[in-house]
Amino acid sequence: MELPGFTTGFSTYVKIEGLNPAGSIKMKTAREMILDAEAKGRITPGCELIESTSGNLGVALAAICAARGHRITLVTDPNVNARTLRFIKALGADVVIVDERDRAGGYLATRIDYIRRRTAADPRLVWLNQYANPANAAAHCTHTVGEILAGFGTPDWLFVGTGTAGTLMGCVRGLREAGAATRIVAVDAVGSVTFGARPGRRWIPGIGTSRVPETYVDDGSFHKLLVDERDAVRTCRRVAREHGLLLGGSSGSTLAAVDAFSDRIAPGSRVLAISPDMGEGYLDTVYDDDWVTEHFGADTLAAAERREAAYLPG
Ligand SMILES: Cc1ncc(COP(=O)(O)O)c(C=O)c1O
Numbered sequence: 001m002e003l004p005g006f007t008t009g010f011s012t013y014v015k016i017e018g019l020n021p022a023g024s025i026k027m028k029t030a031r032e033m034i035l036d037a038e039a040k041g042r043i044t045p046g047c048e049l050i051e052s053t054s055g056n057l058g059v060a061l062a063a064i065c066a067a068r069g070h071r072i073t074l075v076t077d078p079n080v081n082a083r084t085l086r087f088i089k090a091l092g093a094d095v096v097i098v099d100e101r102d103r104a105g106g107y108l109a110t111r112i113d114y115i116r117r118r119t120a121a122d123p124r125l126v127w128l129n130q131y132a133n134p135a136n137a138a139a140h141c142t143h144t145v146g147e148i149l150a151g152f153g154t155p156d157w158l159f160v161g162t163g164t165a166g167t168l169m170g171c172v173r174g175l176r177e178a179g180a181a182t183r184i185v186a187v188d189a190v191g192s193v194t195f196g197a198r199p200g201r202r203w204i205p206g207i208g209t210s211r212v213p214e215t216y217v218d219d220g221s222f223h224k225l226l227v228d229e230r231d232a233v234r235t236c237r238r239v240a241r242e243h244g245l246l247l248g249g250s251s252g253s254t255l256a257a258v259d260a261f262s263d264r265i266a267p268g269s270r271v272l273a274i275s276p277d278m279g280e281g282y283l284d285t286v287y288d289d290d291w292v293t294e295h296f297g298a299d300t301l302a303a304a305e306r307r308e309a310a311y312l313p314g
Contacts, residue, residue: 018278077107104199106210140170246279
């Protein structure tokens with residue numbers, strides 16, 4: 001979908017992955033990882049799956065596991081959306097929330113330590129490990145890139161958020177294999193360590209990690225940009241008010257990155273930003289005035305409102 005007037009001089013489009021079953025881009029990752037584990041004989045009768053998730057993968061895995069008769073435990077942290085948590089539970093998965101911050105200020109290391117302890121104690125547990133599982137990037141190499149090339153054509157620029165880096169690495173590989181000259185921008189949050197920056201507190205789930213994922217390989221072929229979560233919030237709220245599109249927090253980061261790169265993008269370019277999920281799950285956070293004020297300060301809210309006001313018609 002095009003966002004007319006989001007940028008001047010070139011066209012910005014969003015690939016809306018929130019329309020996938022289970023509501024996010026993670027359906028592709030979940031499906032590929034389960035099919036791969038089944039094909040390789042890792043999932044046997046009586047076994048139980050376990051996985052670390054910031055939310056969306058959990059919903060997707062819970063849905064697939066319900067349909068295929070697998071038991072699964074999902075390990076998450078307090079940044080998970082309340083609605084996502086209810087969604088997962090409704091699908092019948094078990095949920096564990098770890099609440100101790102790791103040394104980098106996030107929760108990922110705590111989540112993974114928990115899984116390592118559980119798998120060491122119980123040989124029936126199968127850890128899918130989205131951070132290192134090659135099926136994660138393979139899903140995007142085949143399906144996300146396949147859909148882009150078939151439905152949109154070759155973008156001049158592609159902006160991709162980075163969490164496990166599965167989407168990013170899959171897109172890098174798929175577009176290169178297709179011979180596309182697309183310039184790719186990997187987008188992460190300030191406070192995430194994947195691009196080598198210092199760790200810090202983050203509030204928006206999906207992108208950013210406190211531990212570099214094994215899947216991530218910087219081969220020098222893509223640009224990297226860290227986006228302040230305040231800009232992600234402002235951009236989400238701007239897109240909602242100006243385009244009638246309620247997107248998730250990481251989509252705001254990715255679109256804020258398009259804005260930040262705009263002076264490097266040639267006039268007439270077609271720029272595509274991947275939007276991993278929709279914004280309903282963020283109504284109590286990114287789209288809630290009190291939450292924004294409490295977490296990012298009244299300035300962020302005021303700046304978002306100024307921008308929204310500046311774009312009101314008439
Ligand atoms: C909302 C959201 N944005 C971005 C991402 C990042 O995708 P990836 O893990 O493929 O890097 C995720 C992954 O969980 C997500 O849920």
